Amino acid sequence: MDDPDELAPAVRSILSAARERADAGSGESVSVASRDLSAAFERAETDGRVPVIAEVKPTSPTTDGARDDDPVALAEGMVAGGAAALSVLTEPEHFGGSVDTLERVRDAVDVPVLRKDFVVDEGQLDAVESDVVLLIARFVGDDLPDLLAAARDRGFQVLVEVHDRGELERALDAGATTVGVNNRDLAELVVDLETFESVAPGVPDDVALIAESGIGSPADVRRMRAAGADALLVGSAIMDGDVEANTRELVRAEADGDGAAEGGAVADEEDVSDTRDTTETPT
Numbered sequence: 001m002d003d004p005d006e007l008a009p010a011v012r013s014i015l016s017a018a019r020e021r022a023d024a025g026s027g028e029s030v031s032v033a034s035r036d037l038s039a040a041f042e043r044a045e046t047d048g049r050v051p052v053i054a055e056v057k058p059t060s061p062t063t064d065g066a067r068d069d070d071p072v073a074l075a076e077g078m079v080a081g082g083a084a085a086l087s088v089l090t091e092p093e094h095f096g097g098s099v100d101t102l103e104r105v106r107d108a109v110d111v112p113v114l115r116k117d118f119v120v121d122e123g124q125l126d127a128v129e130s131d132v133v134l135l136i137a138r139f140v141g142d143d144l145p146d147l148l149a150a151a152r153d154r155g156f157q158v159l160v161e162v163h164d165r166g167e168l169e170r171a172l173d174a175g176a177t178t179v180g181v182n183n184r185d186l187a188e189l190v191v192d193l194e195t196f197e198s199v200a201p202g203v204p205d206d207v208a209l210i211a212e213s214g215i216g217s218p219a220d221v222r223r224m225r226a227a228g229a230d231a232l233l234v235g236s237a238i239m240d241g242d243v244e245a246n247t248r249e250l251v252r253a254e255a256d257g258d259g260a261a262e263g264g265a266v267a268d269e270e271d272v273s274d275t276r277d278t279t280e281t282p283t
């Protein structure tokens with residue numbers, strides 16, 4: 001297990017709250033018929049959409065204020081904007097999430113839904129059904145292989161989150177088939193897109209690779225795709241303003257440029273979509 005002193009205070013507090021919730025588990029094991037995440041990415045690619053997992057994230061330790069619109073309406077807007085899948089925070093104390101929100105969102109859409117939480121104990125897996133669950137390599141330590149197996153036994157697909165090459169090795173050794181590289185350092189909560197660029201080359205081709213956090217503009221999308229991202233996980237930049245329009249802008253980040261190049265009418269890629277202010281992406 002990670003040395004707690006190296007983590008940002010907010011993250012330490014999130015983890016201790018997660019351990020308390022784990023103790024309060026009901027004991028009943030869930031059994032999920034999950035919607036296939038890789039198939040959803042392929043459908044998006046076939047349609048010319050960048051595969052984006054849009055995150056319903058009412059607030060976070062690094063966001064000012066909270067968004068209290070109906071999460072189901074937000075989720076539907078994200079799907080209308082072309083999101084291949086959704087992510088729903090279920091952490092209640094620091095992210096304004098709930099398992100009830102995830103259930104309602106999953107009932108309302110037909111794309112795969114990732115449960116975003118700090119699962120550190122098998123009992124937490126039974127709190128709610130989702131298509132995919134997140135396991136954060138740094139927080140589960142040596143329990144990763146067991147938790148991965150426990151999640152798969154219940155029918156979940158598993159996204160294993162890493163932040164450096166060492167964690168990536170542990171994820172691959174444990175048999176992860178979907179890996180997310182978090183650009184946000186959970187020790188300091190700062191975002192650096194170079195994190196993905198430095199870890200991605202170590203990921204084998206047959207592993208689905210997701211770039212997570214800090215993606216705020218179509219240029220960031222293209223940067224992560226150029227570095228090997230099969231899909232992107234985006235929260236704040238989509239939650240800030242019109243979620244449908246924000247999602248659409250990121251999903252189309254490649255279509256505009258490619259269309260121009262394929263049509264042959266424009267010699268250089270024309271970057272008309274890059275008008276968002278990238279400096280304001282909250283970390």
Ligand SMILES: O=P(O)(O)OC[C@@H](O)[C@@H](O)c1c[nH]c2ccccc12
Pocket residue numbers: 055057116117136161182212213214215233234235236237282283
């Ligand atoms: O809002 P952003 O910067 O687009 O980030 C989304 C997502 O990657 C981030 O919420 C996240 C990544 N890993 C996590 C683990 C727990 C909680 C949250 C996260």
